[in-house]
Amino acid sequence: MSRQRRDPRAERGIRTVESRARPRLDVARRESPAASGRLRRDPWREWAASLVDETYRKRYDRSQRQMSREDAARFLAARSDIEATAISPGQPALHVVEEPAFLIFAVIEATGGRLSRFDRQVFGAARLLADADAGGGAVVAITTGEIDGLGEAGADRMLALPSANGGQARAAALRHAVETLLPRHVIFAEDGDSADLARRLSVALGDDLMSGVEHLTARQAVRPIRNGAREIGLAPPRLMTIGEDRVKPYAAAPCEARPIDASDFEAGADPAILSSEIIPGDPASLALSETDFVVSAGNGVSDIAAFRELAAAMKGTPGASRVVCDAGLMPRSAQVGASGTVLAADCYFALGISGAPQHLQGIAGCEHVIAVNTDLHAAMIERAGLAIVQDAQLVMPALLALLRERGA
Structure with a gap:
């Protein structure tokens, strides 16, 4: 919109015809008043x-x-x-920062060697700060091992710190890296071990931590206070944790993810911990709100025993639609949807579920959806990233046979 702003009062004055009676307007008059000089918003x-x-x-x-x-x-x-600069499969561009003006640390968990949606949002926050104003900053991914997809997520550098046998030892290794490389900001996810590590690092460095940031720009970080009744906004501090779904993941050209030599950042052992290991929970006993992979049955599944066997073989948590739970075939705790459990899983496998609106609301937070249904035009097929248009009763035994063949 580049045209000049109109002045209706001036236009009316030009069209007004002098009369001793009531004012009259000459609507055929085409003269326009001088422009005010102000552009339209x-x-x-x-x-x-x-x-x-x-x-x-x-x-x-x-x-x-x-x-x-x-x-x-x-x-x-x-x-x-x-x-x-969106990446085309044929000619991928690459974002390279040879001599960064400053560094931004993005501390990620990447459970199982795979970046979660929350991890990608942490990279998005780090990328936002690194590219602010004139840019020139580099994002350093702080991990505990080799992880695929760091460049696509927005990492210019990658520092794999040695695995530690406790939070205190890991915080000491990260503190050494911070004191050596001097990043401008260190960003964590406000979740689980990352949130714990952020607080340990804050104490070790003596720096203030801004936790649960809900809005982030290059000039301001905002977080709720007084139980959400108010907000406080400050210039982005050195240490921050980001709330989930508050920053958009990075989606431009992939970055270099050049590795940094980690030999100088050895993690010392915590004398209070002799050994540590992560024991995964039984998927069948996990709550739907806590699991990462849900295998769900709908009205198109009649053999519940085969469904449970498939869910166990795929190491997924069994779920169900409201129709199946109302029929008593699955417990009410397994119901997925707005009237049951709202999921935040990485993957949702829907067998014979058409996709009622309340059910789709329950899987809105799932990153990947796989659907099996005979109706090509079902709402669940439209929602899915991968769909199999076939009877679920035929797909389940085929999947079981394939899993047995591969020794799953």
Whole structure:
């Protein structure tokens, strides 16, 4: 919108015909008043420039709301340039930072050697700070081993710290890395071991920790206080933990993920801990809200015994639709949906489920959905990233036979 702002009062004055009676207007008169010189605002462009995330629900950076029209145009042009670098399978571009002006640490868990959705959001927060203003920063992924996909997630460097036998030893190794490499920010996930490590590092360094950040820009970090009744905004501190689903994952050109020599960052043993190991829980006994993989049965599954056998063979937690639970074939605790359990699993395998609205609400937070259904136009087929259009009663024995053949 580049046309001049209209002045309705001036236009009315030009068309007014002098009369001793009531005022009259000459609507055929086409003369226009002199332009005021002010350009029309484009509120849609301003809101688009302030949009920071629309993955689950739209989130806006209100500090960008009052930017001028020219600033908004430049902002959107820069964003378009970033989106234009979307990676094509044939010619992948690579984001390389040879001499970083500063470093941003992204501490991730990557349970099982695989990046979770939360890990990718931590990279998104780190990338946001590294690319702010003139950019020039590099994101360093802090891991405990080799992990695939770090470059695509936004890591310019990768530092694999040696595995430690306790939180205290791991915090000591991370403290050594921070004191040696001097990162501008260290970002953790506000979840599990990462949150614990952030607090240990805060005590070890004597630095303040801003936990549970819900809104992050290059100039401000916002977190709730007083049980969510108020918010506090500060300049991004050195140590931060990010709340889940608060920052959009990085989605531009893949980065280099160049490894850093970790020989100088040996993790000392904690004398209070003789040995440590992670014992995975039995998937069949895990709560649906805590598991990462759910195998669910719907009205298209009639052989519940075969379904339970398949869920056990795939090492998944069994779930069910409301129809199956109402029929008494599965316990009420296994019900998935808005009226049952809302999932946050990495993968959801739906067998014979058409996809009622309340059921789709329950799997909205699942990263990957696999569906088996005879109806090509079922809502669950549309939601799924991978679909098998076939009877679930025929697919289950075929999957069991394949798992036995592969020795699963």
